[in-house]
Amino acid sequence: MQTLIIVSHPTLADSNTQRFLWESLPAEGVTWHHLESVYPDGQIDREAEQQQLLQYDRIIFQFPFYWYSSPALLKQWQDVVLTEGFAYGSEGSRLAGKEFGLVLALGVNEREYQAGGREGFTISELTRPFQAMASKCSMVYLPTLVVSKFDYLSDSKKKELLISYQQYLSKENDASLTASENWFKLQLQSLGKAGLSEADQQLVEHLLAVLEDNREHLDDLAWTLAQMEGNQLG
Amino acid sequence: MQTLIIVSHPTLADSNTQRFLWESLPAEGVTWHHLESVYPDGQIDREAEQQQLLQYDRIIFQFPFYWYSSPALLKQWQDVVLTEGFAYGSEGSRLAGKEFGLVLALGVNEREYQAGGREGFTISELTRPFQAMASKCSMVYLPTLVVSKFDYLSDSKKKELLISYQQYLSKENDASLTASENWFKLQLQSLGKAGLSEADQQLVEHLLAVLEDNREHLDDLAWTLAQMEGNQLG
Known part of the structure; x- marks a missing residue:
């Protein structure tokens, strides 16, 4: 299985979570594609991105959950790359059958994301736009991998996260x-x-x-x- | 009532919907603030935006519904302007009690946005991130005004839309x-x-x-x- 990790983080170097995930990558079968590094001027290369997508079986969006969604550059990537005729449309989707998943980094405890919690809505509810996108592109939507409050995790929890992340990238669904x-x-x-x-x-x-x-x-x-x-x- | 319309549209001049809405504005009590015109380089002025928000009773996000969310610059605006200490946090929100609403332009018929429809999810489900944002900022969330397939509306439907839009901007909730x-x-x-x-x-x-x-x-x-x-x- 070949997996493309599309990472969006405006200040990647400052993120302990992202550094840990980067260091946890399996030796082969995955590509780490950090948008803000590749496109510092925000001008996304549609053709290159589309060609890249076609090479992979599983596509991951990985980002910190800013205002219940992705950083702006990943939204720009969606709007530029996932065009009619390529990602959806009367001729079908070039992405059909690929797997799609989210790796979300949360600043608060995941249990706040429920009715009555401080965030009020579940992660499944708040990520509906991504689920709808996967559906529109005829991709298989994977359960989301949530990393919450990474800096407070114990060493044993970090080891569990490493296994979970590696499985998320390469284990059969x-x-x-x-x-x-x-x-x-x-x-x-x-x-x-x-x-x-x-x-x-x-x-x-x-x-x-x-x-x-x-x-x-x-x-x-x-x-x-x-x-x-x-x-x-x- | 003073209303701020934060418009996000990368190609505003090409949009018949947005031109119609602009021409439908009431003579007073509303400010039209098109982000891509004000910030062509994408560098948002946090301080100016925050000061502006404080002047208004009702804040509207108005945009074409791209990939079930806003264009990227409006997402950037959220991430830059709605900071902890201003929009939420232990000292409360400077936006508390203001009204917040969405004016969404859809390219397909609104009835496709339901279980079994081509888009599969309702507008209420897909806009949860905005609802959660309003809630986090202690703002009152208004029902969304949806404009679907504007170019296909009859003249009488356009007149109805004009009234609905003007009411959305200035009528008591x-x-x-x-x-x-x-x-x-x-x-x-x-x-x-x-x-x-x-x-x-x-x-x-x-x-x-x-x-x-x-x-x-x-x-x-x-x-x-x-x-x-x-x-x-x-």
Whole structure:
């Protein structure tokens, strides 16, 4: 899977959240495309952007949630790049079937985003314009990945975020256990290649063996259950 | 009532809708503030904008609905002008109690904006970010005025739009018949001042008399009903 991360942040260098996400990127399969760096004068190259989009399977908008939406340059990008005839229209969408998701950085706790909370509306409600955009472009809308109050996260929560973010960028959009296992196996296998110590390599091989054993055990159980059901029905 | 219309449209001169709205402005009590004309380089003057906002009772965002939101410069305006300490925060909002509304120009029929319609979501759902902004700034959120497919409107529909727009800019936010009557009376009285022909002046005076008669008749009916209820209760 090839993933394009379209980042919009007017002061990227000052953002601990964005630096952490940048440092968490998987080694391959993803492209980080920071609009304010590429277009400091705000003049977006429609043709280049459209051609780039076509190369990817999954497209992510990643930004701080300013006034319940994106920074202005990402809005400009939408208005310039997603033209009729390319992104929608009587001839269909060139983006049809691609996956689309949001990575939102919030300055307040996510639980304030609900009826009765300080922000009053849910993230799903406030991001309807992006959902409607994905729908208009015949893209598959992914659940949003929310990063809230990053600077207050504990180290263990940051490690969880790293895994969640990497999965968000590259894991199949499939809630099954098998999809999660496969994703972890791929990560572990690619780890093995990257000059680990012998002890770490053994650990990785052990983990892969455990995953494999678990899978076989689950397959056995599934087979046994199917037999029992067959007997009852017979 | 003093109303500020913050217009955002990258190609205003090409828009028949915006030209019609501009030509429909009431003679007094409203200020038309087109962001792309005032800030062609995109550098918004925070201090000037904040001082301007404080002068008005009602603030309108008026724009074509691009990708289910505003053009980029209006988003930039929000991010630059509506700062913590001015628009929200522990010391309250300097905008508290002001009214806030949207005038949206749609390229497709409004009825496409519903579940099952081509746009899939309602205007109320898609404008949640603006509603949440008004709420955060302690402003009173007005029902949105939608102008859809302006170029296809009949002349009589355009006249209706003119009245709706003028009311949206200057009528009290009150659905009562009395509020509507008062608004029409004010309009008719101000018309009288503006050098009409004698025939038109007579028409205006006649309309005012009819409105007054209707009001008295309604008051009589209300009094009679109240008496009848009193008798029944007695």
